[in-house]
Amino acid sequence: MYQRLPSNVDIPAYLENVRMDRWSQAMATVRADCPMPGTIGRVCVRPCETHCRRSRLDAPLAIRAVKRFLADEEMAAKLDAETPPPPAKTGRVAIIGAGPAGLSCAYYLGQQGYRCTIFEAQEGPGGMAAYGIPSYRLPRQVIAHEVAMVEKQGAEIRYGIKVGEDIHLDELLGKGYGAVFLAVGAPESSKMRCEGEDAGYRCFMTGVNFLAEAARGRTPLTGKRLVVIGGGNVAMDCVRTARRIGFDDVNLLYRRTEAEMPADPQEIEEAKEEGVHFHHLVAPVSIVADGEEITGLKCQRMELGEPDASGRRRPVPVQGSEFVIDCDTIIPAVGQVCVVDCVLPEEDALTPWKTLVVDQTTFQSEASHIFGGGDCVTGPATLIKALAAGKHAARFIAEYLEAGQCTPRPIDLLRKWITPDTVGDAQETFAYPGQTLRAHPEIMAPDVRIGSFDEVEKGFSAAQARVEAARCLRCYRLMLSAI
Numbered sequence: 107m108y109q110r111l112p113s114n115v116d117i118p119a120y121l122e123n124v125r126m127d128r129w130s131q132a133m134a135t136v137r138a139d140c141p142m143p144g145t146i147g148r149v150c151v152r153p154c155e156t157h158c159r160r161s162r163l164d165a166p167l168a169i170r171a172v173k174r175f176l177a178d179e180e181m182a183a184k185l186d187a188e189t190p191p192p193p194a195k196t197g198r199v200a201i202i203g204a205g206p207a208g209l210s211c212a213y214y215l216g217q218q219g220y221r222c223t224i225f226e227a228q229e230g231p232g233g234m235a236a237y238g239i240p241s242y243r244l245p246r247q248v249i250a251h252e253v254a255m256v257e258k259q260g261a262e263i264r265y266g267i268k269v270g271e272d273i274h275l276d277e278l279l280g281k282g283y284g285a286v287f288l289a290v291g292a293p294e295s296s297k298m299r300c301e302g303e304d305a306g307y308r309c310f311m312t313g314v315n316f317l318a319e320a321a322r323g324r325t326p327l328t329g330k331r332l333v334v335i336g337g338g339n340v341a342m343d344c345v346r347t348a349r350r351i352g353f354d355d356v357n358l359l360y361r362r363t364e365a366e367m368p369a370d371p372q373e374i375e376e377a378k379e380e381g382v383h384f385h386h387l388v389a390p391v392s393i394v395a396d397g398e399e400i401t402g403l404k405c406q407r408m409e410l411g412e413p414d415a416s417g418r419r420r421p422v423p424v425q426g427s428e429f430v431i432d433c434d435t436i437i438p439a440v441g442q443v444c445v446v447d448c449v450l451p452e453e454d455a456l457t458p459w460k461t462l463v464v465d466q467t468t469f470q471s472e473a474s475h476i477f478g479g480g481d482c483v484t485g486p487a488t489l490i491k492a493l494a495a496g497k498h499a500a501r502f503i504a505e506y507l508e509a510g511q512c513t514p515r516p517i518d519l520l521r522k523w524i525t526p527d528t529v530g531d532a533q534e535t536f537a538y539p540g541q542t543l544r545a546h547p548e549i550m551a552p553d554v555r556i557g558s559f560d561e562v563e564k565g566f567s568a569a570q571a572r573v574e575a576a577r578c579l580r581c582y583r584l585m586l587s588a589i
């Protein structure tokens with residue numbers, strides 16, 4: 107289940123413990139495989155729920171919300187699920203990037219007795235979880251709590267150090283680090299391929315820069331009419347953040363239809379409730395400006411053609427359909443790219459997309475002491491994949507420090523083989539109806555929530571978490587008996 111359930115958290119076990127009110131044990135199970143449960147419990151893209159067998163009966167379990175319940179209990183200091191780090195072993199690891207992948211690697215190396223130093227370019231930790239995802243989805247105190255847990259495992263984080271500029275990787279290696287874990291993410295915005303995007307207009311800013319500035323508490327852009335281009339979660343975060351910093355007229359342009367949008371459907375719905383105007387089957391062509399000031403965006407209508415490599419129907423321009431949307435502010439949010447070459451210039455270590463080449467099982471690169479994981483290996487992906495990469499890599503880094511090499515175990519190969527399989531039978535039907543409906547967390551009303559960056563979604567109460575956990579069909583019993 108490596109790709110489908112990247113972190114291999116024992117979900118049935120923690121659900122069973124929640125059902126039985128054994129919350130500390132439940133949390134210990136979660137922490138064994140996921141070091142940022144409060145983050146994941148709020149903003150995970152939920153691959154586990156997509157594969158939950160209960161969806162064939164009525165609706166998948168609210169696994170994410172149950173995890174969040176545990177994390178909230180832990181933050182309120184009501185649980186005792188923490189494992190103190192063992193005595194330090196010889197061999198220190200340098201981690202580049204304090205995003206989810208780097209933090210996860212440090213956490214699990216700490217649990218194996220290895221102390222880490224994390225070098226982070228920004229002034230704070232969390233990577234895109236902190237400088238991308240807005241606080242109305244993921245409050246900053248949650249990240250702070252989870253980073254503190256990583257530090258308790260013996261990790262030291264040094265901020266404001268950009269490896270490749272302030273210090274070079276070779277220098278680090280000369281300072282006694284036995285191995286390096288590269289976790290530098292996918293920080294740069296992709297180009298829209300729209301005329302004028304590099305002209306330096308005053309109210310033009312990439313989505314990741316806009317969100318990072320807003321996360322620092324600044325008002326990065328002002329204007330009357332904003333256009334955001336893109337259909338993913340970053341675009342949703344931009345339009346919803348824009349509503350919160352005072353833009354009244356916020357427009358989202360996407361070149362396919364809503365059905366093809368990669369953003370979480372809940373995000374799309376909440377953006378609509380917040381008054382964002384959606385324009386589908388529209389692509390930007392060129393920016394219209396008067397001097398440095400943007401006055402509009404020339405666009406073209408699209409229609410859907412044959413499916414492309416992603417399996418989604420390709421947008422095809424409709425000839426003669428150009429038109430101009432009046433606007434004074436533009437934010438492109440069409441994807442991110444990796445720049446691992448800024449840290450590791452060796453060309454043969456990288457793909458043409460500037461991602462690091464590593465072994466898919468051990469996360470080890472061609473240079474045996476350099477490992478890597480997260481977005482800088484996969485390209486822009488998800489939090490749970492980045493956390494999983496950090497966790498799996500930590501095991502192999504420890505092995506490398508101890509034995510000088512990494513040897514996958516049969517379970518690693520088994521995981522690869524069963525990756526294409528789904529959980530259970532997709533055609534399965536049940537002879538009885540579901541009796542307990544999926545619980546839904548309370549959501550703040552749209553007119554209230556656009557007035558601040560307060561968290562939109564509330565957590566489950568203990569009673570809700572217990573009832574939800576009891577909806578589990580306990581498929582693990584079937585799965586274990588099948589092995």
Ligand SMILES: Cc1cc2nc3c(=O)[nH]c(=O)nc-3n(C[C@H](O)[C@H](O)[C@H](O)COP(=O)(O)OP(=O)(O)OC[C@H]3O[C@@H](n4cnc5c(N)ncnc54)[C@H](O)[C@@H]3O)c2cc1C
Nearest residue numbers: 203205206207227233234238269291480481487488489492
């Ligand atoms: C706006 C936005 C919203 C998202 N929403 C979701 C969501 O809802 N759910 C979800 O699952 N995923 C979401 N993602 C994706 C998720 O945030 C990423 O997949 C995840 O953060 C990747 O983790 P990472 O550690 O690999 O990289 P990052 O989080 O990018 O962290 C990399 C870290 O390395 C640091 N760094 C980079 N270069 C250097 C250097 N040279 N020296 C030192 N430090 C360096 C960076 O400053 C950063 O702190 C979102 C992403 C964005 C941008």
